[in-house]
Each structure stands twice: as C-alpha cells, then as structure tokens.
Amino acid sequence: MSETEHSGDRITEARLWRDNGWxxxxxxxxxxxxxxxxxxxDGQVEPALVGPWTMGRDKKNPKPLDTSAFHTLVKTATEFVRRHEQQLHATLHQRVEIDHRGARVEVLLDIEPDEENPTATLRAMDADGAVLAEVKVPPSFKLTRSSASAWAEAGFSARVS
Structure with missing residues (x-):
C-alpha cells in the first residue's frame, strides 16, 4: 500500500506519528x-518541512515523538505551508496602483505557472473596476510602478517593455 492509502490510520510510534492530516x-x-x-x-509524497530533531538521553538515538511534540510540529508545519502559499500567491498575483491622467489606475499581473508553457496577463483597471486594457506578457515581466506607468504612458499598448 502507498503512503496516501494509509493516511487515515492514526499511528503513534517513537519515530513515526500520523494524525490530524500530517x-x-x-x-x-x-x-x-x-x-x-x-x-x-496527507496525500503528499514530499515533506512540507524538515527540521532538526532532539537527541535522546543516550546521545545516539533520537528522542521519541510524543503528543505534545507532534502537536507543536503540526502547528509549525501548517504555519510554514500557509506562509509559503501566501508568498506563492503574492508572486503569481501582483498589483500596483498608479496615477494616470489624474485618475487612479490599478495594474495587475497574473501569472499562470505551467512547467512547459507558463503564461502571464497584465491588466489595467480604473477606480470602478472596469478593465482599461489587458495584454499577454512574458511570465518574467517585472511589475513595478515604473513599468506600469510606462505602459500607461504608451497608451496601454499591446507591446509592453
């Protein structure tokens, strides 16, 4: 049986604990x-987090896992995954606000990650949320206030530099 098939079984061994989705x-x-x-x-093959573990009293073997340690590890790993997901979301969905011709314009860069063919869309929206322009850009495009302003000054052209 694979790791994921056992994911529902609770295990509480000295070197292996499985419970609460971890x-x-x-x-x-x-x-x-x-x-x-x-x-x-649960459901993953690779660990989300690997960290140092305490030696036991004999200074050769590891300290056994226990309920308190497991709950602390789950909390730490869950927080680590949450921060990683937030960072990934911020990388894939960027936004800046600029002033263009006396109005506030929000410029968004949305990247669709794909190992073979990633794509990205640059979009300008007015204060009411109406789309002013939308163009495809390379996923490597760097969205900054300066690049957004340059795009706006160029009339939101299809060619973005």
Whole structure:
C-alpha cells in the first residue's frame, strides 16, 4: 500500500506519528550525526518541512515523538505551508496602483505557472473596476510602478517593455 492509502490510520510510534492530516517521521540527518523530523501532509509524497530533531538521553538515538511534540510540529508545519502559499500567491498575483491622467489606475499581473508553457496577463483597471486594457506578457515581466506607468504612458499598448 502507498503512503496516501494509509493516511487515515492514526499511528503513534517513537519515530513515526500520523494524525490530524500530517505524518511526522524522525529520520537520520544527512548533514551530520544527528536526527531530523520530516513533516508530510496527507496525500503528499514530499515533506512540507524538515527540521532538526532532539537527541535522546543516550546521545545516539533520537528522542521519541510524543503528543505534545507532534502537536507543536503540526502547528509549525501548517504555519510554514500557509506562509509559503501566501508568498506563492503574492508572486503569481501582483498589483500596483498608479496615477494616470489624474485618475487612479490599478495594474495587475497574473501569472499562470505551467512547467512547459507558463503564461502571464497584465491588466489595467480604473477606480470602478472596469478593465482599461489587458495584454499577454512574458511570465518574467517585472511589475513595478515604473513599468506600469510606462505602459500607461504608451497608451496601454499591446507591446509592453
């Protein structure tokens, strides 16, 4: 059975805990002689977060997982994933406001990530939310107040520099 097929089973072992949508697995730290803990959300293959784990009293083996540690790890990993998702959203959906001909204009850059063919759309909207212009741009386009103002000054042309 695969990892995801077991995701509903609660496990509370010294080096493996699964509950509340997460799996904590204590693993050997490849960087030194210590231990690490990998936090993987249910349904995922790769861990969302890997961090150092405490040595046990014998200074050779890892400290066993327990309820308190697991709940702290879930909270930390959940917060880490949430911050990563917010950062990704901010990268893919950017916006700046500029003044153009005495009016406030909001310029938005929406990037559609795709490993083979990413796309991006640059859109200008007036204060009422009406679309003034919309053009396709390279996903590498850098949206700044300066680039948005230059686009506006060029009459929101289809050619954006």
């Amino acid at each position: 799996t904590a697995r204590v693993i050997k730290n490849d960087d030194d002689d210590g231990w690490a803990v990998a936090m993987t959300p």
